[in-house]
Amino acid sequence: MIKLKTPISEQDIRNLKVGDEVLLSGTVVTGRDMVHKYLIDEKPDFIREDLKGSMIYHCGPVVKQHKDGSWSFVSAGPTTSSREEPYQADVVCEYQIRGVIGKGGMGQKTADGLKKCGAAYFHAVGGAGTLIAAAVKKVKAVYKMEEFGTPEAFWVIEVEDFPLVVTMDAHGNSLHKEVLEKSQKVAEGLY
């Protein structure tokens, strides 16, 4: 098990390979469909500091607000990443992000972007909402909640030992591509 803590260096990312299991601690920013479109269309500056050397997490959490106004995460598994394919490579390079966390993997454009800018794709267990929420120790900030709604907002969180698997590394390898090709071959024999 490899332990990673943000901010993460480019070298640490380039050392990872597909199949590596990682425990991540530090700052993570959630962002899904609206966030990705917004990051490319508007190029906002307020989130640059949080994203630099950190990871973006494809997640729309269930959250709870406490009486003092603070927030906590109730359930927070990954959402399907492929919807961000048109934006992801540009988001990674523009904001110097070291990792993308999600589920289901991403395509060739993202794979090329990860290789070029020194980042990796980390797979979280889809549906494991309660378990992952327990790794979220603190909600540091939230942006765009009114405009985007709870699931689509930027949630800046502090995580501890968030369990992940590298399924796309910074060398162009993808477990998803491998499994797809193998399963297509098996299917040929089943038809």
Add this chain to the structure above:
Amino acid sequence: MELKQSVLELIRRAAVDLSPDVEKALVDAFNREDEGAPAKNVMKTILENVVMARKENSPMCQDTGTLIFYIDYPQGESEKNFREAIEKAAIEATDLQYLRPNAVHSITGKNSGNNIGINHPFIHFHQWEKPETRIRVMLKGGGSENVGTQYKLPYPPLKAGRDLKGVRKLVIDAVVQAQGQGCAPGIIGVGIGGDRVASYMLSKEQFFRKIGQRHPDKVLADLEIDLYESLNKLGIGPMGFGGKTTVLDVFLEAQHRHPASFFVAVSYTCWAFRRKSMTIKNGEVTYD
């Protein structure tokens, strides 16, 4: 018995308490995977999460889905009363964090914040001849809904014709296309025949069957078993990491079709297979 309160309990159970048939299928999947393989660890995490969600009374998955209700009611009951109770229960379930606000206005992009919107929750009403009322709910996750699909036969890319062999090819193709995107291991519902709407409806309603419950028609039951075994040879595995369990079950159902049309709808649901049922009889509520 207050209807709103009973429906709220139904929603809570669906969101936090995975049904025993599904949990058992997940345990079997865990036992099948090889020690040390990523698939084994995924299944372990899934099972830990199921137990934790139940214990902490929190949604097992943050995507608490689209709220879809199926109501069978006796003559004389009012659909308006059911709708009002469901809407109140959905709002309260959102306040209590059993549900994430998941109703987004398709034109403005605004999230209503309480799961209420146009055709949201969606309710299928059906009047029946029994003296009791049955309310069933499905929390249908968005990721798995997105990998569902509808074909029409013949389907030349797979040389699939207008027969069960053709249907079989389509189901295999749909699962290959889905890979791990719908949170495998998934459950597959297939609607054969009908118009486009009826085809999807039939495929979705199969999700109320219990894991392992075979179709009463032997031809369809045999195809369900064949597809279950064939799909698990694809090697897609939990989360698409590779492995022995790609699907937990396959449910088929058929209905009549127009001579010109042969639709086949394939619906996919994630391992977080959340559907519950309640029956109201003589003022008493029972849950399943």
